[in-house]
Amino acid sequence: MSAAARATAPAVRLGLLGCADIALRKVLPAVARTPGITLTAVASRSAAKAARVAADTGAEPVRDYPALLARPDIDAVYVPLPAALHTEWTERALRAGKHVLAEKPLTPDATETARLVELARSRGLVLAENFMFVHHPQHRCVQVLLAGGAVGEPRVLNATFTIPPRPEGDIRYRPDLGGGALLDVGVYPLRAAQLLLGPGLDVLGADLRTDPERGVDVAGSALLRGPGGATAHLTFGMDHYYTSRYEVLGSAGRLRLDHAFTPPADHRPVITIERQGGVERLELEPFDQVTAAVRAFVTSIGSGAGPDAGAAITRQAELVADVRRAARAPLPPHRGDPTTQLLSTP
Incomplete structure (x- = not known):
């Protein structure tokens, strides 16, 4: 239209x-x-x-x-x-x-x-x-950089989204309402892996740590492999220090993005690229991903x-x-x- x-x-x-x-x-x-x-x-x-x-x-x-x-x-x-x-x-x-x-x-x-x-x-x-988060242009910028060989051939994606424990009674701790870390925060690094490595991902292994009293998983990790052979190491949980980032290790460098999943609208994203010749920091304009x-x-x-x-x-x-x-x-x-x-x- x-x-x-x-x-x-x-x-x-x-x-x-x-x-x-x-x-x-x-x-x-x-x-x-x-x-x-x-x-x-x-x-x-x-x-x-x-x-x-x-x-x-x-x-x-x-x-x-x-x-x-x-x-x-x-x-x-x-x-x-x-x-x-x-x-x-x-x-x-x-x-x-x-x-x-x-x-x-x-x-x-x-x-x-x-x-x-x-x-x-x-x-x-x-x-x-x-x-x-998929509507934020910082991820499109990362995709363009990776496609252009900014870190050489991508080998490994490390993505983490963890949050501190929630208050007692929070619905995330209720298995009957679909609670648990995988469905609440683990889905973010999984979606990021699709975004950066493509849709043809295979899960090679995973672990979920369950709180026996609450009956829900409170932490987890997963190992995936992309169609080109790159692997994704994903970490998630709701019993941790707050972390929202991913990094791509390539054959010729490393790219890192902090505040990857829930940046506030006034946040200025910074993409950091490390190569043998030095470190480059690309600062982007703030963006309201919710709107x-x-x-x-x-x-x-x-x-x-x-x-x-x-x-x-x-x-x-x-x-x-x-x-x-x-x-x-x-x-x-x-x-x-x-x-x-x-x-x-x-």
């Missing part, structure tokens, strides 16, 4: 399914900054919370999720619910004819993910998995093609399943009862 056509097209009318923290802190402010989309309605398991968020955003509070999906004045929905609830409400939204932007991971199960991708395709709807993700969703609705086009979403889910299989870890418990889901949903 041309810029002129976008300027005259009606705004995408967005519904919010659940008042999760990421929605309130990041995505809804980005929606307010993005032309071509407006928050129309808000649903939450708490009527009071829906009313507060609606009052703050100029939207209309709705009594529950089914009521929001039944509204004809909603074109798309944003699903920031716990991971175990994504399958149910993403499918309901698609069957109601709504485009969907869902927080990562789209679902905890590769088979369900593939089924939802196909359902969206068959109905001509956009289904996007909200990996915001860019919302903008990509709006653009994809206008053009009729999802920003991930299904393939990356499906392959990401397969890699998560492969890591779990290599670590001999079971799938999280399945939550298929929508009534129970409503009682547990933010």
Whole structure:
């Protein structure tokens, strides 16, 4: 769609399914900054919370999720619910004819993910998995540098995303809601490996450390091999010092990027390249990746093609399943009862 056509097209009318923290802190402010989309309605398991968020955003509070999906004045929905609830409400939204932007991971199960991708395709709807970091131009800059031989032939990708322990009661510690380090933070280095080494990755081995009291994995690592023979060493966890970086070791140098996955909008990225002749630091302009993700969703609705086009979403889910299989870890418990889901949903 041309810029002129976008300027005259009606705004995408967005519904919010659940008042999760990421929605309130990041995505809804980005929606307010993005032309071509407006928050129309808000649903939450708490009527009071829906009313507060609606009052703050100029939207209309709705009594529950089914009521929001039944509204004809909603074109798309944003699903920031716990991971175990994504399958149910993403499918309901698609069957109601709504485009969907869902927080990562789209679902905890590769088979369900593939089924939802196909359902969206068959109905001509956009289904996007909200990996915001892939929209940041710092990664495109890294891709260009690597393709241009900045470090010679890439041999190894080391990617790490770790966060400190969460407060007790946090949903990341609830196996019934799809908690655990792999689904919360491990998916980031896995997605980065796809971005930098290509889609043809194989999982060679993995380990997940489970907290026996909580019943979820709190740390893990994985070893993957790319189609060209390069390997990816991935580390993730939520029992660590905060780290968000990757580096590529090549035959002639090393490239490093800090603040790789969740940089604030005012952060100035620095790509460091070390070679035998010295060290080069490339400083980039600040960039708001959250607003860019919302903008990509709006653009994809206008053009009729999802920003991930299904393939990356499906392959990401397969890699998560492969890591779990290599670590001999079971799938999280399945939550298929929508009534129970409503009682547990933010």
